[in-house]
Amino acid sequence: MSTPAQAAGQMAAAKPPASKEHALELLRSMVRIRRFEERCVELYSEARIRGFLHLYIGEEAIAAGAMPVLRPDDPIVSTYREHGHALARGIPMNAVMAEMFGKVQGCSRGRGGSMHLFDAATRFYGGSAIVGGSLPLAVGVGLGERMQQRHTVTACFFGDGAVAEGEFHECLNLAALWRLPVLFLCENNRYAMGTSIERALANVDITAKAAAYSIPAEAVDGMNVFAVEDATRRAADAVREDGPRLIEFRTYRYRAHSMYDPELYRSKEEVERWRDRDPLLTFPAQLRASGYLDDESTAAMEQEIAREIDAAIAYADAGTLEPVSDLTRFVYSERVRA
Amino acid sequence: MTETPVSTAVSTPAAGATVRCTYRDAMRAAIRDAMRRDPRVFLMGEDVGRYGGSFAVSMGLLAEFGPERIRDTPLSESAFVGAGIGAALVGMRPIVEIMTVNFSLLALDQILNNAATISHMSGGQFSVPLVIRMTTGAGRQLAAQHSHSLDGWYAHIPGLKVLTPATLEDARGMLWTALEDPDPVLIFENGVLYNMEGDLREDAGPVEISHAAVRRHGDDLTLITYGGTLHKTLEAAERLAKENIDCEVIDLRTLRPLDTDAILTSVSRTTRAVIVDEGWRSGSISAEVSARIVEGAFYRLDSPVLRVCSAEVPMPYAKHLEAAALPQVETIVAAARQSVRGDG
Numbered sequence: 032m033s034t035p036a037q038a039a040g041q042m043a044a045a046k047p048p049a050s051k052e053h054a055l056e057l058l059r060s061m062v063r064i065r066r067f068e069e070r071c072v073e074l075y076s077e078a079r080i081r082g083f084l085h086l087y088i089g090e091e092a093i094a095a096g097a098m099p100v101l102r103p104d105d106p107i108v109s110t111y112r113e114h115g116h117a118l119a120r121g122i123p124m125n126a127v128m129a130e131m132f133g134k135v136q137g138c139s140r141g142r143g144g145s146m147h148l149f150d151a152a153t154r155f156y157g158g159s160a161i162v163g164g165s166l167p168l169a170v171g172v173g174l175g176e177r178m179q180q181r182h183t184v185t186a187c188f189f190g191d192g193a194v195a196e197g198e199f200h201e202c203l204n205l206a207a208l209w210r211l212p213v214l215f216l217c218e219n220n221r222y223a224m225g226t227s228i229e230r231a232l233a234n235v236d237i238t239a240k241a242a243a244y245s246i247p248a249e250a251v252d253g254m255n256v257f258a259v260e261d262a263t264r265r266a267a268d269a270v271r272e273d274g275p276r277l278i279e280f281r282t283y284r285y286r287a288h289s290m291y292d293p294e295l296y297r298s299k300e301e302v303e304r305w306r307d308r309d310p311l312l313t314f315p316a317q318l319r320a321s322g323y324l325d326d327e328s329t330a331a332m333e334q335e336i337a338r339e340i341d342a343a344i345a346y347a348d349a350g351t352l353e354p355v356s357d358l359t360r361f362v363y364s365e366r367v368r369a
Numbered sequence: 370m371t372e373t374p375v376s377t378a379v380s381t382p383a384a385g386a387t388v389r390c391t392y393r394d395a396m397r398a399a400i401r402d403a404m405r406r407d408p409r410v411f412l413m414g415e416d417v418g419r420y421g422g423s424f425a426v427s428m429g430l431l432a433e434f435g436p437e438r439i440r441d442t443p444l445s446e447s448a449f450v451g452a453g454i455g456a457a458l459v460g461m462r463p464i465v466e467i468m469t470v471n472f473s474l475l476a477l478d479q480i481l482n483n484a485a486t487i488s489h490m491s492g493g494q495f496s497v498p499l500v501i502r503m504t505t506g507a508g509r510q511l512a513a514q515h516s517h518s519l520d521g522w523y524a525h526i527p528g529l530k531v532l533t534p535a536t537l538e539d540a541r542g543m544l545w546t547a548l549e550d551p552d553p554v555l556i557f558e559n560g561v562l563y564n565m566e567g568d569l570r571e572d573a574g575p576v577e578i579s580h581a582a583v584r585r586h587g588d589d590l591t592l593i594t595y596g597g598t599l600h601k602t603l604e605a606a607e608r609l610a611k612e613n614i615d616c617e618v619i620d621l622r623t624l625r626p627l628d629t630d631a632i633l634t635s636v637s638r639t640t641r642a643v644i645v646d647e648g649w650r651s652g653s654i655s656a657e658v659s660a661r662i663v664e665g666a667f668y669r670l671d672s673p674v675l676r677v678c679s680a681e682v683p684m685p686y687a688k689h690l691e692a693a694a695l696p697q698v699e700t701i702v703a704a705a706r707q708s709v710r711g712d713g
Contacts, residue, residue, distance in 0.1 A: 172455035179460060
């Protein structure tokens with residue numbers, strides 16, 4: 032268990048990048064998620080994306096740092112704020128954007144939208160939009176994997192809001208009791224919609240709750256991609272050998288809960304204070320200081336990402352709408368299982 | 370609605386040895402059979418192992434199959450139902466036992482928001498081959514929080530299948546077919562049936578789960594029911610026969626998908642229908658059956674569709690009040706007389 036001070040210490044102590052290529056790959060992943068979502072905001076304003084759109088802006092270091100540490104066969108269970116998870120996991124941007132557009136080429140055939148990205152190929156078991164509701168599913172995925180002797184780690188992302196749900200407590204207990212290979216990854220962005228953790232949790236130290244269920248846990252600076260990567264690697268290794276672990280990533284979202292809210296629940300000063308820790312500011316600065324990044328390479332990276340996003344929008348635009356006659360397809364499975 | 374045909378060998382009646390057993394025994398035999406057939410099948414729930422099941426359905430199975438496949442869970446309905454969904458998603462065939470339907474409400478989020486949605490919400494990429502068994506119904510003086518009949522309420526939900534075995538053959542045969550189904554199936558076992566005894570064929574096996582069954586043939590009136598009220602309805606039909614009212618009795622067996630054809634075929638012939646349902650009347654499965662009759666056989670009817678349902682009260686403890694709240698042979702007989710003769 033660590034205190035915030037210890038977490039900050041870990042940030043300072045995080046090792047410099049092992050290689051330039053690796054560091055730039057992490058940066059590229061974060062910038063890719065940020066720019067994707069910034070374009071989604073524009074598309075939302077143009078009414079080309081509808082429904083709820085929960086932005087990950089500010090939290091990119093977690094997906095970028097944690098996801099590559101997991102193996103391709105490790106199942107992922109996510110939340111409704113999952114664009115970053117989906118992109119970092121490797122779901123093609125085209126399929127994610129087409130899903131936002133409600134097209135049949137989307138990764139959920141346009142049936143899920145922003146909150147319900149699914150992808151069997153990358154074992155991505157969905158964005159789920161009931162806070163806490165995906166934790167039992169993740170516990171079961173871990174159970175099923177273990178019963179079939181697959182040595183995987185089931186990564187379960189959730190937010191601080193889920194910690195107040197009964198399902199969180201039921202699931203930590205069950206995972207610990209059965210020593211299931213589940214890695215609980217809490218993205219603590221300090222707000223459950225408009226309710227701050229101080230107004231929701233009698234004890235705001237989420238690692239202490241894990242400790243109560245005999246699950247080793249660690250609090251990590253979620254704005255530091257190296258700290259995220261290092262903690263996730265250690266925890267995933269431990270899960271594979273020994274049972275559940277929990278990491279509390281301390282992070283912040285700069286945007287509204289969904290697309291728009293009046294943000295009456297927090298001060299501009301608070302948001303500005305966290306802006307100083309934006310991983311898309313601090314990490315490039317660190318890489319520039321290390322000589323890994325300059326204006327030219329930054330521009331090249333931005334252009335490459337912009338081209339990918341342009342292509343994804345074009346793909347989604349050109350996508351087709353599922354015929355209404357297919358409305359009830361998949362309510363029941365079309366495959367009869369062996 | 371797209372329904373998946375289930376390819377399952379249906380047991381055919383044949384002369385042969387029978388064994389005397391209870392509904393509980395038949396259900397236990399079904400679980401044992403499934404565990405032996407498929408290593409992916411496991412049973413999980415509260416007190417299913419060491420205790421032997423709250424209703425003794427799983428008695429002895431822990432010794433036979435071990436704690437990995439007969440899993441006692443903590444009292445965490447949402448977690449272990451969700452765990453069944455997750456395990457099913459990655460290839461297992463879980464049987465989750467919720468001790469009673471009353472406690473299933475603690476897992477309703479998992480059943481409705483996960484089990485019933487994931488196939489459609491993922492565009493058909495994932496399916497949830499999960500079976501959830503639970504005891505349902507009243508009649509044992511267990512009062513308001515332990516007497517719910519929500520079988521029909523669950524049948525409201527697309528993405529689920531809802532089974533209500535009321536005979537020894539269905540208790541023995543529905544489980545395996547449900548496990549072979551690629552989608553989540555709920556099996557409601559009415560608590561008054563567990564001690565029901567009868568002769569079951571020794572070679573009884575899987576039965577199909579897509580159709581209603583005619584349990585008694587008759588020409589004057591169709592009585593439509595399911596689950597715990599089937600036997601009261603059959604008894605009512607025998608009494609009515611003595612008054613020269615010849616009843617057909619349909620056991621719905623499956624509440625979702627509802628076998629509309631079987632209902633309409635019978636009612637079109639008898640021209641009269643009484644629906645017997647242990648659920649509350651408002652918004653019930655009996656309301657759905659009635660609506661389908663009106664939609665599909667209105668011009669064949671010679672009298673209004675009538676219903677015998679539970680009184681709309683939280684179930685009382687006192688024996689006489691509970692009896693008054695539930696469908697009874699007398700109230701079924703009265704409704705049938707009214708349907709046929711216009712009197713009670």
